[in-house]
Amino acid sequence: MASRMQSSGQAHPTVLIVGDSYIRRGEERARTTLGRNLGTCAQIEWLGLGGMRWHSIVPRLMNWLRGRFPPDVLLIHxxxxxxxxxxxxxxxxxxxxxxxxxxxxxxxMLIGYSAITQRRCWGPVRLKKIERSRKWVNSEMATFVLGLNGFIVRHDGIRHYMPELFLRDDVHMSARGNDIFLNSFVDCLRALFA
Structure with a gap:
């Protein structure tokens, strides 16, 4: 990790967490609980956008990178x-x-993949069908990212049968759900920088 830190000229490792509304809402929650840097030694930047789909990741990231060093760690949800x-x-x-x-x-740049979490509702698609797809995509991506010498953030504590973890829309997480979600990031980043 030291060589990555030196390449960006930062005293602390830099982490960019990018993704959909879970990241945007996670940043808001982190500010009031763990702090913007999630209580880690890293300098964390957040880039979350509600409704973001995968095809937006690279263009949004490249736009963010204009005039900046790439982060030491890129974590995508x-x-x-x-x-x-x-x-x-x-x-x-x-x-x-x-x-x-x-x-x-x-x-x-070290790449991390944050697994797609369970939800209580996936629009018109049946929960059982979407669960199979979600698990398959997460499994494929875990194997692939580990093959790139990256890392995986799992969110095993987020379960669709626990309504207290979700808001009324059954998609976004409650404060308790967000805390579980963010703590998965914290555990992973602390292990990474230990």
Missing amino acids: CGGNDLGKLRSVALAAAMKRDLQYLQQRFPK
Whole structure:
């Protein structure tokens, strides 16, 4: 990690957490609980956008990077809004292609994949069907990202049968759900920088 820190000129490792509304809401929650940097030694930047779909990740990231050093760590949580709209095979292929491009473009940047979490509702798609797709995509991406020498953030504590973890819309997380979600990031980042 030291060589990555020196390449960006920062005293602390830099982390960019990018993704959909879970990231935007997670940042808001983190500010009032753990702090913007999640109580870690890292300098964390957040780039969350409600409704973000996977095809927006690379353009949004490249726009953010203009005039900046790439982060030491890129942590992505996205893809949930694509489930049920894209075939799982097509989604996983796009994710792999984009992550491989990012690794080739920024070889010193460590890439992390935050697993797509369970929800209580996925629009008109049946929960059982979407659960199979979600698990398959997460499994494919875990294998792929680990093959890139990256890391995985799992969210095993977020379960669709626990209504207290979700807001009334059955998609976004309550304060308690957000805390579980963010603590998965904290545990992973602390292990990474230990």
